[in-house]
Amino acid sequence: MIKNINVKTGSRIEFVNITSDLQKIVSESGVRNGVCHVYIPHTTAGVTINEGADPSVVEDIVSTLNKQVPHISGYLHAEGNSDAHIKTSLVGSSESIFIGGGKLLLGTWQAVFFCEFDGARNRTVMVKVMGD
Amino acid sequence: MIKNINVKTGSRIEFVNITSDLQKIVSESGVRNGVCHVYIPHTTAGVTINEGADPSVVEDIVSTLNKQVPHISGYLHAEGNSDAHIKTSLVGSSESIFIGGGKLLLGTWQAVFFCEFDGARNRTVMVKVMGD
Amino acid sequence: MIKNINVKTGSRIEFVNITSDLQKIVSESGVRNGVCHVYIPHTTAGVTINEGADPSVVEDIVSTLNKQVPHISGYLHAEGNSDAHIKTSLVGSSESIFIGGGKLLLGTWQAVFFCEFDGARNRTVMVKVMGD
Numbered sequence: 001m002i003k004n005i006n007v008k009t010g011s012r013i014e015f016v017n018i019t020s021d022l023q024k025i026v027s028e029s030g031v032r033n034g035v036c037h038v039y040i041p042h043t044t045a046g047v048t049i050n051e052g053a054d055p056s057v058v059e060d061i062v063s064t065l066n067k068q069v070p071h072i073s074g075y076l077h078a079e080g081n082s083d084a085h086i087k088t089s090l091v092g093s094s095e096s097i098f099i100g101g102g103k104l105l106l107g108t109w110q111a112v113f114f115c116e117f118d119g120a121r122n123r124t125v126m127v128k129v130m131g132d
Numbered sequence: 133m134i135k136n137i138n139v140k141t142g143s144r145i146e147f148v149n150i151t152s153d154l155q156k157i158v159s160e161s162g163v164r165n166g167v168c169h170v171y172i173p174h175t176t177a178g179v180t181i182n183e184g185a186d187p188s189v190v191e192d193i194v195s196t197l198n199k200q201v202p203h204i205s206g207y208l209h210a211e212g213n214s215d216a217h218i219k220t221s222l223v224g225s226s227e228s229i230f231i232g233g234g235k236l237l238l239g240t241w242q243a244v245f246f247c248e249f250d251g252a253r254n255r256t257v258m259v260k261v262m263g264d
Numbered sequence: 265m266i267k268n269i270n271v272k273t274g275s276r277i278e279f280v281n282i283t284s285d286l287q288k289i290v291s292e293s294g295v296r297n298g299v300c301h302v303y304i305p306h307t308t309a310g311v312t313i314n315e316g317a318d319p320s321v322v323e324d325i326v327s328t329l330n331k332q333v334p335h336i337s338g339y340l341h342a343e344g345n346s347d348a349h350i351k352t353s354l355v356g357s358s359e360s361i362f363i364g365g366g367k368l369l370l371g372t373w374q375a376v377f378f379c380e381f382d383g384a385r386n387r388t389v390m391v392k393v394m395g396d
Contacts, residue, residue: 001165002230002232002237033265035301035392037228037230039228039229039230039237041237041238041239041240041242042241043181043182043183043189043242048353048356048357049307049353049358050307050352050353054341054343056339056340056341056342056346057341057349059340059341060340060341060346060349061349063340064333064337064346064350068332069196073196075188075192076188076191076192076195077188077189077191077192079186082189082192082196085182085183085192085193086193088182089180089181089182089193090222090223090354091354091356092180092223092224092227093180093227094181094227094228094229095356095357095358096228096301096303096358097358100266105266105303105305105390106305107306107307108305109306109307110305110306110307110357126230126237128167130167130264132394133297133396134364169299169362171360171369172371173369173370173372174371174373174374175314175315175321175373175374201328205328207320207324208324209318209320209321209323209324210320211318214321214324217314217315217325218325220314221313221314221325222354222355224355224359225312225374226313226359226360226361228360258362258369260299262299262396
């Protein structure tokens, strides 16, 4: 079974912490041990796992991606969002997180972030919980 | 069961759309709901999911990767393909895509691309379809 | 069932080949065919698959990441390890490798590397073997 998380982003580039939404889906699934697969069905948004405690970490990731892949830079694709496509391929479209005792087995400082690169928009995160 | 897709690339750097090959394997597996794991068993080629409609998107990804990781740049590895190894680690070697109703549940604009970084060559994509 | 690999790194940035540890876990699991999921529960360390034969390949990956994401560069996060967080999101936190006949089905030149970006430290790699 696949569950969707709806994410409403407010800026062109924005990382949204979806950890509690994922944990809710895992809890409701009743699965105690398995894998939680997260998939982003967009080409200008991705997913990454990184520190959730200090928001400046995510700001540093965003500003470095913007420096490496500028918004405007003589791209061929005419929609003005080539940087968003490129950033998506750098962070990736899927993650797989282990489940133990009904909980996502994230590290102490880890959170799961939806990475908006071409907002603001209404977006979808697809989640599949598979038991052992 | 694992199925292989054979990809024959024609240039040093080239993204090949393998979406229809993947869908064919999913359809032939008979699996209605599950996960399609894609794995690239090479160290100078990877896999990414991005826009398949406008080919200029993929050209922008390639040209940006080439700018960030130049072909020649004082690398230690003596085979002249260090950039290809580095690009592979940036895009990654595996992806996991959901299956629902016998179809790959890709987003509207998404396609799966084999990323050749050191062609032209004959390459292999490994595919494993797992039902729920 | 989840197994942990303990990795003791000796430098700030260091790629550790964990392929034989993974193969040992796969062998002990008794699983002949399936998927081996690898997950890094840290926010300043990741995982990548690349060439294991010539150690200069990994050195080139490290030096290029250091050029793209310098250790010191006016970051907001005050702990002096923002570059390590950013590098982690670039290489990623998880990989999924196929198992056939009780063996990890890696390509000829592939090895799995734990990527330390903020060592030296004691680290953990989480491994989950799932049979077909």
